[in-house]
Amino acid sequence: MSKSNKLQLVSFKVCPFAQRAAIALQEKKIAYETEYLVPGEDQPAWFKAISPLGKVPVLVVDGTPVFESAVILEYLDEVYAPQLHPIDPLMKARQRAWMEVASELLGKQYQMIVSKEQAAFETVKQELQAGLDRVATALNSEEPFFNGTQFALVDVAFAPLFVRLSILEKVFKLNFQSNPRLRAWSTALLAKDSVKNSVVANFEEVFMMFVKKSDGYLVNSL
Ligand SMILES: N[C@@H](CCC(=O)N[C@@H](CS)C(=O)NCC(=O)O)C(=O)O
Structure with missing residues (x-):
């Protein structure tokens, strides 16, 4: 190719x-x-x-x-090199599966922003937190990335979630990453140039415009 x-x-x-x-x-x-x-x-x-x-x-x-x-x-x-998926088929399969979890949690994050009622908001926020806690148990004990020192495709799949959570945590005084291993992962992902350069320069502003336009319980609770 x-x-x-x-x-x-x-x-x-x-x-x-x-x-x-x-x-x-x-x-x-x-x-x-x-x-x-x-x-x-x-x-x-x-x-x-x-x-x-x-x-x-x-x-x-x-x-x-x-x-x-x-x-x-x-x-x-x-x-295209470098290969980011693990070579071992079982490890690769496992990480593909966790990439699905990332998609599920991105859906929860979206629902949390658009939920109109407090009860729905609280429910989905707890589901998101429970999902993050489950992900934390799958992380390699060696920091910082999912597999330890090697940045992989599974990290790519999760990084956009942490980009959004870091903005929501800052603006709305939330804390989803009390688990230190999860926090270290998120910090390492946000520090990567590939992650920083993957969005428009004024991303926080663009994302917050989307949050405000969604007019959900979250933005109205400020
Ligand atoms: N499973 C899809 C999900 C993609 C998705 O949900 N994209 C949203 C935007 S983030 C979309 O295009 N929605 C249609 C719309 O908003 O009109 C993927 O992983 O690519």
Whole structure:
């Protein structure tokens, strides 16, 4: 596979799943262009034609669209060095499974922002915390990343969650990462250049605009 493929990432500025693809592209130092669409709008016909589920991200590789963030990550990992997935099939399978947990927790984080009623908000906040506590038990005892010192695709999948949680913790005085191992992981992920460069420069502002627009219990409880 040629490394001179033309890559275009179709994204929303606030989408954590699209951010995963950007992190992998940055980590592997692959040249790519980003096309931002606006969430909630009727999307252009060209996008509907390449996104069967109507969702971002879509990575267009020399004109061929690849959708679903986990699939995009695996494609990039097969084609571009350095390989981020473990080589051992059992370890790889296990980490693919934990990447699914990351998607589930991103869903909880989203629900926490958009929940209108306090009861629903509290329930989903507890579910998110319980999920994070479960993830903490799966982390290698050696810090800082999921597998210890080696940054892997599973870290890519979780990083957008921690980017958002760190903003929510700061703005709304929450604390999801009382577990020191989880906190060390989150700190290490947020410090990575590939993570920092995977979002627009004013990401916090863009994300908080999305939170405010969601008009949920969280923003109204301030
Ligand atoms: N399972 C998908 C989830 C992608 C997803 O939910 N994308 C959202 C934005 S973060 C989306 O495009 N939703 C459609 C819309 O908002 O119109 C993946 O991992 O790529």
